[in-house]
Amino acid sequence: AQSVAQPEDQVNVAEGNPLTVKCTYSVSGNPYLFWYVQYPNRGLQFLLKYITGDNLVKGSYGFEAEFNKSQTSFHLKKPSALVSDSALYFCAVRGDTGRRALTFGSGTRLQVQP
Amino acid sequence: GAGVSQSPSNKVTEKGKDVELRCDPISGHTALYWYRQSLGQGLEFLIYFQGNSAPDKSGLPSDRFSAERTGGSVSTLTIQRTQQEDSAVYLCASTSGRGTTSTDTQYFGPGTRLTVL
Numbered sequence: 001a002q003s004v005a006q007p008e009d010q011v012n013v014a015e016g017n018p019l020t021v022k023c024t025y026s027v028s029g030n031p032y033l034f035w036y037v038q039y040p041n042r043g044l045q046f047l048l049k050y051i052t053g054d055n056l057v058k059g060s061y062g063f064e065a066e067f068n069k070s071q072t073s074f075h076l077k078k079p080s081a082l083v084s085d086s087a088l089y090f091c092a093v094r095g096d097t098g099r100r101a102l103t104f105g106s107g108t109r110l111q112v113q114p
Numbered sequence: 115g116a117g118v119s120q121s122p123s124n125k126v127t128e129k130g131k132d133v134e135l136r137c138d139p140i141s142g143h144t145a146l147y148w149y150r151q152s153l154g155q156g157l158e159f160l161i162y163f164q165g166n167s168a169p170d171k172s173g174l175p176s177d178r179f180s181a182e183r184t185g186g187s188v189s190t191l192t193i194q195r196t197q198q199e200d201s202a203v204y205l206c207a208s209t210s211g212r213g214t215t216s217t218d219t220q221y222f223g224p225g226t227r228l229t230v231l
Contacts, residue, residue, distance in 0.1 A: 032217055043118070043205055043222040051217045090157065099170060101147055102220060104157035 002027040006105035013081045021076040021108045023091030030096040033074040038088040081112045118223035126229045135191040135226045139208030152202035196230045203227050
């Protein structure tokens with residue numbers, strides 16, 4: 001079985017400050033990890049993914065995520081938050097064997113204050 | 115190019131009625147997924163298609179739910195005898211399906227918001 005935990009329902013950060021959205025996972029085999037963002041009344045937009053290689057993955061809109069195998073974490077980060085980053089963020093995982101569908105976390109709402 | 119499209123964007127129906135939700139994947143994408151997003155349940159997997167066949171339908175919550183895909187393209191999710199607990203946003207995603215599909219990025223459509231009264 002595979003699972004994802006996003007321990008924070010909401011993260012508040014001031015514009016210009018760094019942000020972190022936390023994600024931990026559990027999966028059999030090697031993990032493939034994804035971050036998606038959802039704006040109101042929109043579908044999920046892909047931000048970045050970790051498959052293999054460098055533990056620091058860079059993605060769209062200045063976001064990056066750090067894969068930590070020992071802590072089974074894949075936290076999303078951005079050095080300087082924008083008000084327009086305010087949205088719902090989902091972490092997802094699948095293993096390199098078994099089910100092809102993604103397993104999603106419960107989502108974290110990011111609120112960036114001007 | 116065009117992304118994943120879904121129709122209708124919103125559907126309001128009465129309890130007990132049947133509904134059909136449509137998904138048009140990105141052109142050339144061979145793998146297609148249906149998910150459901152509801153309050154309190156997060157995003158749940160429903161069914162996965164590779165071409166026209168569905169090797170994983172383990173997420174369908176009951177036999178009232180079915181899906182098909184024709185011509186390796188459009189997919190229809192049908193919910194029979196809808197119940198209020200079926201109210202949710204139904205999301206479709208597609209991947210190229212070429213090579214190692216486990217690493218492919220799933221690209222999502224805007225979803226269909228289903229409300230069962």
